[in-house]
Amino acid sequence: MSVTPSAIAKPEIRWRPFARRLSARSLIFALTIAVVSYLVLVPLFMLLYASVKSTEDKLPFETTAMTLGNYAAVLTSPATLPIFLDTLIFTAGSLAIGLPLAILLAWLVERTAMPARSWIGSLILVPMTVPSLLSAIAWIQLLDPRNGWINILLRAVLHFSEDSGPLDVYTLSGMCFVQGLRLVPSAYLMIAASFRAMDPSLEEQSAMAGRNAAQTTLRITLPILRPALLAALIYFVIVVIESFDIPGLLGFTARIRVLSTAIYWATHSEVGLPDYGLASALGAIILGVALLLMWGYHRLTAHQERFATITGKGYRPRQIDLGRWKMAATAFCAAYIFIAVLLPFLMLLWTSVQPFYAPPSADSLARVTFDGYVKIWSDGSVARALRNTMILALAASVATLVLAILVSWFVVRRGRSGAAAAKYLATVSFLPQCVPSIVIGLAFIFVYVRFPLPIYGTLWIIALAMTTRYLAYGSRAATAALVQVHGELEEASQMAGAPWLRTLRRVTVPLLAPAMINVFLWVAVHAMQELSMALMLYNPDTVVVSTMIWSMWQNGRTADAAVLGVVLIALSALLLLGGQWVAYLRRTDG
Amino acid sequence: MQEEEKFAGGTSALHGHGDFRIMISVKDLVKVFAGARGEVRALRGVSFDVAKGELFTLLGPSGCGKTTTLRCIAGLEQPVAGEIVIDDRAVFSARGGAFVPPEERHIGMVFQSYAIWPHMTVFQNVAYPLAGSASRAEIRERVGSILDRLSLGPLADRLAPNLSGGQQQRVALARALVAQPRVLLLDEPLSNLDAKLREQMRFELKSLQESFGITAVYVTHDQEEALALSDRIAVMHDGALLEVGRPAELYARPAHRITADFLGAANFVPARAAADAGAAAELLVESALGRFVARRSAEWTGGEAALLFFRPENIELMDDRPTGGNGGNCAAAAVERVTFLGAAADVILRCGAIALRARIHPAQAPAAGRQVKFRVAPESCIVFPG
Numbered sequence: 001m002s003v004t005p006s007a008i009a010k011p012e013i014r015w016r017p018f019a020r021r022l023s024a025r026s027l028i029f030a031l032t033i034a035v036v037s038y039l040v041l042v043p044l045f046m047l048l049y050a051s052v053k054s055t056e057d058k059l060p061f062e063t064t065a066m067t068l069g070n071y072a073a074v075l076t077s078p079a080t081l082p083i084f085l086d087t088l089i090f091t092a093g094s095l096a097i098g099l100p101l102a103i104l105l106a107w108l109v110e111r112t113a114m115p116a117r118s119w120i121g122s123l124i125l126v127p128m129t130v131p132s133l134l135s136a137i138a139w140i141q142l143l144d145p146r147n148g149w150i151n152i153l154l155r156a157v158l159h160f161s162e163d164s165g166p167l168d169v170y171t172l173s174g175m176c177f178v179q180g181l182r183l184v185p186s187a188y189l190m191i192a193a194s195f196r197a198m199d200p201s202l203e204e205q206s207a208m209a210g211r212n213a214a215q216t217t218l219r220i221t222l223p224i225l226r227p228a229l230l231a232a233l234i235y236f237v238i239v240v241i242e243s244f245d246i247p248g249l250l251g252f253t254a255r256i257r258v259l260s261t262a263i264y265w266a267t268h269s270e271v272g273l274p275d276y277g278l279a280s281a282l283g284a285i286i287l288g289v290a291l292l293l294m295w296g297y298h299r300l301t302a303h304q305e306r307f308a309t310i311t312g313k314g315y316r317p318r319q320i321d322l323g324r325w326k327m328a329a330t331a332f333c334a335a336y337i338f339i340a341v342l343l344p345f346l347m348l349l350w351t352s353v354q355p356f357y358a359p360p361s362a363d364s365l366a367r368v369t370f371d372g373y374v375k376i377w378s379d380g381s382v383a384r385a386l387r388n389t390m391i392l393a394l395a396a397s398v399a400t401l402v403l404a405i406l407v408s409w410f411v412v413r414r415g416r417s418g419a420a421a422a423k424y425l426a427t428v429s430f431l432p433q434c435v436p437s438i439v440i441g442l443a444f445i446f447v448y449v450r451f452p453l454p455i456y457g458t459l460w461i462i463a464l465a466m467t468t469r470y471l472a473y474g475s476r477a478a479t480a481a482l483v484q485v486h487g488e489l490e491e492a493s494q495m496a497g498a499p500w501l502r503t504l505r506r507v508t509v510p511l512l513a514p515a516m517i518n519v520f521l522w523v524a525v526h527a528m529q530e531l532s533m534a535l536m537l538y539n540p541d542t543v544v545v546s547t548m549i550w551s552m553w554q555n556g557r558t559a560d561a562a563v564l565g566v567v568l569i570a571l572s573a574l575l576l577l578g579g580q581w582v583a584y585l586r587r588t589d590g
Numbered sequence: 591m592q593e594e595e596k597f598a599g600g601t602s603a604l605h606g607h608g609d610f611r612i613m614i615s616v617k618d619l620v621k622v623f624a625g626a627r628g629e630v631r632a633l634r635g636v637s638f639d640v641a642k643g644e645l646f647t648l649l650g651p652s653g654c655g656k657t658t659t660l661r662c663i664a665g666l667e668q669p670v671a672g673e674i675v676i677d678d679r680a681v682f683s684a685r686g687g688a689f690v691p692p693e694e695r696h697i698g699m700v701f702q703s704y705a706i707w708p709h710m711t712v713f714q715n716v717a718y719p720l721a722g723s724a725s726r727a728e729i730r731e732r733v734g735s736i737l738d739r740l741s742l743g744p745l746a747d748r749l750a751p752n753l754s755g756g757q758q759q760r761v762a763l764a765r766a767l768v769a770q771p772r773v774l775l776l777d778e779p780l781s782n783l784d785a786k787l788r789e790q791m792r793f794e795l796k797s798l799q800e801s802f803g804i805t806a807v808y809v810t811h812d813q814e815e816a817l818a819l820s821d822r823i824a825v826m827h828d829g830a831l832l833e834v835g836r837p838a839e840l841y842a843r844p845a846h847r848i849t850a851d852f853l854g855a856a857n858f859v860p861a862r863a864a865a866d867a868g869a870a871a872e873l874l875v876e877s878a879l880g881r882f883v884a885r886r887s888a889e890w891t892g893g894e895a896a897l898l899f900f901r902p903e904n905i906e907l908m909d910d911r912p913t914g915g916n917g918g919n920c921a922a923a924a925v926e927r928v929t930f931l932g933a934a935a936d937v938i939l940r941c942g943a944i945a946l947r948a949r950i951h952p953a954q955a956p957a958a959g960r961q962v963k964f965r966v967a968p969e970s971c972i973v974f975p976g
Contacts, residue, residue: 491666492705494692496719496765506718510709
């Protein structure tokens with residue numbers, strides 16, 4: 001029974017679709033695509049649509065005229081040119097402060113033998129539990145020209161005669177300083193990871209050739225890391241352009257507007273009616289810039305294999321001995337941690353135990369009281385805000401998690417028949433990465449004020465907006481985790497007779513669990529601290545903690561804002577610690 | 591009964607488990623993948639049948655399509671043309687538009703990576719296929735019995751990652767067998783084990799398959815394994831099925847050069863056949879070794895260019911007896927190298943431009959550099975197209 005290869009006729013290959021029964025899997029695939037498309041594309045479309053509608057105080061549906069007037073107004077109006085300029089300066093300034101700091105810290109912790117570096121490495125990350133809003137408040141209390149504590153101290157020490165200055169946080173440079181410091185923890189994480197992954201033999205070669213540590217760093221280390229650093233630069237340009245909290249709080253008093261805050265003020269101005277046309281034109285512009293930058297970021301990171309430096313197992317990068325600079329380095333890091341981590345938090349803590357804001361002094365020490373906390377505890381509106389925040393965080397986390405798992409499964413395990421659809425899903429689910437939160441908030445106003453789901457004015461619109469925003473991060477994390485799960489583990493479940501849903505439930509999801517817990521916590525913490533989307537979409541019934549802090553601050557209730565802020569920070573820290581504890585438990589299991 | 595004769599015949603294939611019938615029937619499978627440079631034809635019209643109770647091996651080098659064929663039978667891949675019938679049920683038919691998904695085919699499969707679920711214990715892994723189809727007590731009993739059968743009893747509560755390679759493999763086997771499927775698919779199950787363990791597991795596998803009376807399709811690239819385990823072997827090459835036969839037959843009388851080359855060590859000598867060979871079973875060919883009489887292979891279609899083939903163990907060294915011209919197929923060569931392998935000696939003989947491999951008992955191994963004469967029995971020589 002032998003067959004010669006040449007005797008096999010070459011069959012006509014024609015693609016024939018097979019009549020498969022409508023399976024749970026294809027149904028859920030279609031549903032996932034529909035939901036994600038709806039969440040992401042509809043608001044974006046509405047935003048662009050609104051930007052070409054001639055509106056002043058009316059919503060896009062209420063007029064019919066199409067016009068490019070909004071764009072013309074934005075680009076030609078003398079009021080908007082400063083906005084662009086200030087955005088540029090703000091971005092450049094923050095990055096100029098934040099990135100070099102992050103690089104230096106990462107280098108010190110990862111590549112040198114600086115004493116106490118593991119402690120320092122952990123402490124650098126602590127500010128991530130503090131919402132930007134509260135950072136801004138804390139720094140205002142430290143650097144307010146009149147009453148800021150640091151200014152008071154400086155004036156005393158330097159014998160100033162005026163009662164204002166020398167430092168003023170309500171300036172562009174002040175904003176850059178606060179935002180720059182804010183960038184450091186995330187930038188540090190990114191850059192430290194690159195440092196850690198570097199192949200030490202590259203540096204050792206340089207050492208063998210007789211170069212000292214400084215020369216090696218400048219001539220070998222940094223150039224090799226250049227793509228990673230460049231990518232980080234682009235990423236954080238996007239982050240700063242999108243940021244709202246710090247320029248919002250500081251810029252209000254300073255009368256400085258950047259693109260993100262301009263959108264907010266266009267729709268929530270103190271005088272006059274909301275100008276949705278202007279807001280959406282600005283939103284479209286930010287979106288365009290962010291998309292362009294994100295494209296550049298992907299181009300850069302896609303080719304990073306050329307500079308891939310991760311080597312095999314057990315490689316310990318060479319720790320550079322700092323010699324006589326050892327103590328200086330540690331002192332520098334300690335100073336940074338004190339200024340960037342401890343000081344703001346202590347300031348907040350201080351204000352929270354004061355009946356009203358006052359810089360530390362003998363008098364104010366006598367006034368220390370925990371009344372603020374007691375008041376909060378019994379304040380019904382605060383309780384409601386807290387409850388809303390919890391519901392929001394839970395809803396956003398669960399929704400993001402479910403969508404992220406589904407998206408990642410269909411993208412990673414795409415069969416041949418679903419390849420194009422899977423690619424579409426991947427692109428659309430990562431799109432929200434480039435859409436600033438404030439723009440999402442704006443777009444959601446347009447969509448839901450009229451549209452099918454009766455969620456306008458409820459918590460759920462905020463939850464939906466957050467899910468849209470965090471979907472990109474969730475999908476990315478879930479995809480990275482799913483890729484580690486061997487396809488054969490799922491195939492074995494199929495062969496054992498399990499239908500698709502049971503395979504997901506008993507094999508895939510349990511194996512994804514550690515990564516998914518991280519996603520859940522990340523989204524929950526971010527949702528609790530999120531301000532811009534909530535500001536755009538809330539109303540008196542759906543106040544959350546962040547909007548409450550914002551209003552308290554605007555109304556001069558500084559101490560109350562500080563108390564609530566400390567509570568929020570404590571909650572975030574609790575969540576994160578809880579996550580660590582769960583991770584620890586799992587590790588020590590079995 | 592002709593059908594049955596086509597198969598391994600005798601009791602080895604049937605194992606006394608009922609009468610003969612065909613369990614798996616694969617017809618004209620075609621599978622195409624989208625590769626980096628256009629389409630890749632992974633399967634080009636593969637057809638074969640597997641009898642009930644048989645251990646049928648798909649053998650070939652990487653990329654020949656054996657794993658793709660196995661996965662088509664499993665339902666993890668969908669061919670573009672052809673038909674697959676398992677236990678009288680059409681699980682795939684291109685013409686009829688039928689496709690039964692893998693979870694409904696009721697087949698056991700052992701993956702190359704074992705695919706043991708790391709977050710479940712051994713017991714949970716093996717019990718998984720029975721979920722929902724039996725009571726708790728019954729599950730416990732069935733799982734317990736198969737674990738004992740595979741000497742996994744004491745490991746029942748251990749988490750999968752804490753097992754050795756051999757233990758994981760047995761868990762994979764237990765899991766594949768616990769639901770008592772009619773068919774067992776094995777995708778290179780022994781390739782991740784070390785040599786000693788591999789030999790051990792080979793016999794365990796075979797005895798398990800026989801005692802359960804299960805029909806098995808086995809994929810491997812290791813010809814020794816295929817020869818040791820199989821009732822019949824299907825040699826695959828480049829997406830096509832070359833030939834099917836019993837191990838001994840394929841080894842001694844391969845129909846194709848590729849089979850001859852793949853199934854064991856081989857000597858190929860370029861030769862020329864007489865133009866008027868006729869239809870005789872034996873051919874006379876002229877080669878660098880002289881005139882040799884050989885059997886024609888099934889591949890042989892006439893013509894002059896030929897390849898003379900014989901296995902190293904069939905080279906008999908002759909003492910310096912007076913050449914009686916007995917049996918023909920003699921030649922002289924110089925001993926180039928002798929390698930001692932323990933049970934045999936690997937001898938490289940050089941005859942002009944041709945190097946031959948011979949396998950000689952160590953006691954009779956000649957010294958390197960000597961001139962020797964050898965013969966190869968005509969029954970052991972085969973002629974392939976050159």
